[in-house]
Amino acid sequence: MSSQPLSNQPRPMDFESPSMRRNTTRRTATNYFVSGLCILATVLVILPLIAILFYLIYKGASSLNLAFFTHIPAPVGEAGGGMANSIVGSGIVLLLASLMGIPIGIAAGVYLAEFGRGKTLATAVRFTADVLNGVPSIVMGISIYSLIVVQQKHFSALAGGVALAIMMVPTITRTTEEMLATVPHAIREAALGLGVPKWRTAISVSLRTASPGIITGCMLAFARVAGETAPLLFTAFGNQFWNFKLSEPIAALPLQIYVYAISPYDEWHRLAWAGSLVLIILIMVSVTLVRIFANRGVLKGGS
């Protein structure tokens, strides 16, 4: 009995053997080599970003002027002109999209987090939202075209808004759900224990507590659709003039950038750079605001 463990004892290892030392050297070298590759990869990823931002500022800033913000596009051959109508048009389309997309997205998120815990239906909704998030934006464009534009027989700002709203819904739903899931159950129980009805608890307690995160989600979705061009090609269509009617084609910043970028005129290329800079600044500002919001959330400090 007692002799068996003794016979099974491992031989003392020779840590100083040359083969072992060579092995260790090789392994350490591999370690450093791969670490170096990872650092190189990170640098290679950040480089194009810096290249794009730098080039955008370099090209865009020199083309930005007051006329850009106050004038509508000039005809080919004439100097000057701006993208005022595109900026306003983008704002109108995005406002429409937000008005439709944000309430539906938040409501669906509330269902997933507050009512659908553990239900098969909720899992299915969550899965569908994730899948819908990956559907190409151009598909949204042609389906809204087929639904609204074909029926109305003309392109319209409304159709553009609907297309973008559909793209906002899944993103907002998922972030709302995730944010509501971080609200501690004790808070809900406290409200329900005081006799507050469930709908009131969901709105005034859960949603309110998670509101910084939900605003983050909404702004991320907003920033994502703000730069979308493909779904607007066949819905909002673009317009060289002012338009404030929802039932008519409307100009949008990404559309106008696209039209100018593929045009052969230098003057229009200049405007495309300036427009891109304005678009990027809009998006960066909202993303940065999101960061600040998210880092200062109600939930961060407490519980």
Place this chain on the structure above:
Amino acid sequence: MSSTRMTPERESSSPLPVPSPLPQPPVASAPNATPAPVGVAPSPIRDFLSKRGSGTFADNSFAAVMLLCACSIFAIVLFIFVILVVHSRLSLIQFGWKFFTRQAWDPVSGDFGALPFIYGTLATSLLALCMAVPLALGVAIFLTELCPRVLRAPISFLTELLAAIPSVVYGLWAVFVLVPLMRDLIGPFLYKILGWTGFFEGTNFGVGLLTASMILAIMILPIISSLTRDIMNAVPNSQREAVLALGATRWEMIRIGVLRNSRIGIVGAIMLGLGRALGETMAVTMVIGNHPDISKSLFAPGYTLASVIANEFSEATGDLYLSALIEIGLALFLVTIVVNAIARLMVWAVTRNAPARVN
């Protein structure tokens, strides 16, 4: 923290209820039943409770509205599918399955086939994946395992900025920076070194499959790297400690302890990137050259499913032309749905039991 705070409270409150149960039951039960309606002690809370209804109706209708909104997500997917099928029925009937294996694209004589677009889409997406995946994995490994804590937030912020840049701006940048670079520098260089393979032949205009793949790779990088980072963060630290305790180097720890545990999720993340690459429209349209050809050379102009829709949809004359384009959209929709569904399931399988994300 909370448990230490809880105990004194419980101790201080316990003396009060303890004496009350003994004398109360006989005395308290009788007043409790009668004075409430009479209003011996009209407290604002009791007032509020008696005025307020049961709230069942409001609760139920609120839940119903929320459920309706949640179901609208199903409705959206279903509606996209139905509308695309209905509007592409002309071409569905005319060409059938052969639509996807025919190479013809002749709007004038009404002869349509999607093979060149399928080839272009697959070629650019796979090439983009080949470029983006190693880089994205490198970034994710760097961010989760190697990066000093100070740099972690700024670098992940920068890579996420890459995701925030709109497609059309990438396209603009590619047209004016990447295309000349390809034409004058990278293209000739590749031809000199790898020209014998036949992949880098023909006239190099700068626009073509390779340029489109490069811009696609930049665009899908942040998606893959941020998902991979989340997946690798979900690997429990005890795994890492266990491998390190056996005497592994840091790289061996990453390979054995982290990558092996998260490989399913990483494949899922790569497939999500693939889904994005398949449907990316504007940037690709601007640099791919837009010519329905199937050519071995990567310098040759091509066409993708998404870019043919973007380019020709608004000028499509004739119902058959339009319905052929919508059928291409339908194909794109179904393929991305399937790819995304599989990828999501893979990512979920890995991150489901993970602890809540720590930013």
